[in-house]
Amino acid sequence: MEHAVKARRLPRVVRERQMVDAAVRCFARHGYRAASMDEIAELAGVSKPLVYLYLGSKEELFTACIRREAGALLGAVAAGAEGAGLPPDERLWAGLLAFFTYAAEHPDSWMVLSLRARTQGEPFAGELARLRDEIVGFVAGLIGEAAREADGVVTGRDVNALAQALAGAAESLATWANETPGVTAKEAAATLMNFAWAGLGNLMKSERWSPR
Structure with missing residues (x-):
């Protein structure tokens, strides 16, 4: 719960940038199909539902990257x-x-x-x-x-x-x-x-x- 509270304190634009940064690292490392939304969320320091809420599906996230x-x-x-x-x-x-x-x-x-x-x-x-x-x-x-x-x-x-x-x-x-x-x-x-x-x-x- 404490982690979720901290996550909400940052502006959305900052969180989205962190998520896309993490996604770029993960996609570069593993490729599109093998990349895991769980790993992207972990690298970004947020929950997986928050990644989906802010940036949509895996396809939409890859396109954003x-x-x-x-x-x-x-x-x-x-x-x-x-x-x-x-x-x-x-x-x-x-x-x-x-x-x-x-x-x-x-x-x-x-x-x-x-x-x-x-x-x-x-x-x-x-x-x-x-x-x-x-x-x-x-x-x-x-x-x-x-x-x-x-x-x-x-x-x-x-x-x-x-x-x-x-x-x-x-x-x-x-x-x-x-x-x-x-x-x-x-x-x-x-x-x-x-x-x-x-x-x-x-x-x-x-x-x-x-x-x-």
Whole structure:
């Protein structure tokens, strides 16, 4: 009874944040199906009925985790890439560095977004698709801006294809970096910039590789 009284003293928004924090840890550790609402409640320091009362079913809780972590990741990337007047390559570098830094500093969050949610189908796949669309749109905007400045022959279809490829590479590289001891977020971001922007630079000058 004393525990329940203490639980009620905190504002609801604080309790909900604690529950989602606990859920992210649990889903990252066990996956969606194996995660236990009992364990989530225990990690959050509340009763299981309170989790259901505040956040609904397990599916609704998992969706809340995906939305919150996706929003935090996008916010970090947008904040990192801010800087009116900076050239596109520097803004892309800053955005990539923010992306890899967030994934490194929030491994549970990245595990939920990159693996746990991806394997569960709908409705979770739709949430991830929206996250990826946002990231692809951000990258496409910077590539398109660079193409206009370079006056190269780069079509809108080229821009979209390159943005898709770069976003996919960033996702894979972030997972690899988190699993590989000694790899920093800065090293991962630099690897992708060296791989992608050098090739983009040639493309902006209309220097295209083609098979023999």
